[in-house]
Amino acid sequence: MLESRSAVLKLMQNQACKDRCIDRFPPPFSRQFTPYRQHDFSSAVREVCSSPRQPLSGLKISKAIFLGDVAVGKTSLVNRYCHKVFDRNYKATIGVDFEVERFDIIKIPFNLQIWDTAGQERFKCIASSYYRGAQVVAVLFDLSNMYSLSHCAQWLEEALACNTLQPIIFLIGTKRDLLSSSAYKHVEEKAACLAKQLGAEYWAVSSRTGDGVHELFQRMAALAFDMSVLRDLNTLNTTVSIGSQPLSVKPTQKKENFKCNGLHCQ
């Protein structure tokens, strides 16, 4: 009895580790729809993280803020990932909710703070007071509601106005399960064009089915970790010595424009 319980516990621990351990750099939703073109962690990051005398101090933490119109599915997305649940009933977020997800990224502990903000206008001034210091800005819209897509630029502008350092930006279409393939393709064209204009990486997900959710958060954590370690290294010095080998720090997080697949932006 005890043996079978510990076997189940071990299985659960293995699964938890598999869910939150990242060794390979997670790919984007589509290579066409991202300004973040790197295929791996930056070489300086891999090097410093694999060194036994790595100079990074303390636990690495990044802040991610989730923004977007009322009822686009921000809370549902966070709950699907953090608690593996989905609730059909709508309960408005009042102000902000907060979650922390612990990862092990190339063997380094990393916490992603997830700030799930309220979309309702009357809570906006509470929510926007939490925008500062965001390393990741995730702007969400409902794939079945084009009106919510048209507000994304405004949400992003407000978040950027509160941050001096350039964050990693995601444009996330939710409720993918509500659209047929052909309806989805039509929305994707418009969303991908907007993502390009905003300098954001585009994703489509469903919190109901779980489609794309795990992959999105893995990607978010890996990009945030890479940027955060690079910034630490830059702060430490532009050149960090590890053993006898000097390590040059060249940030590769630079944003590039990406192709819009020949589509016209509107």
Ligand SMILES: Nc1nc2c(ncn2[C@@H]2O[C@H](COP(=O)(O)OP(=O)(O)OP(=O)(O)O)[C@@H](O)[C@H]2O)c(=O)[nH]1
């Ligand atoms: N079918 C479907 N419904 C979804 C999905 N995600 C969210 N919903 C529904 O959309 C409604 C709103 O979801 P929430 O996650 O509460 O939206 P929100 O963006 O957090 O809303 P505010 O907190 O008011 O800003 C709820 O009824 C959810 O069940 C999805 O992927 N598919």
Ligand SMILES: [Mg+2]
């Ligand atoms: Mg909410």
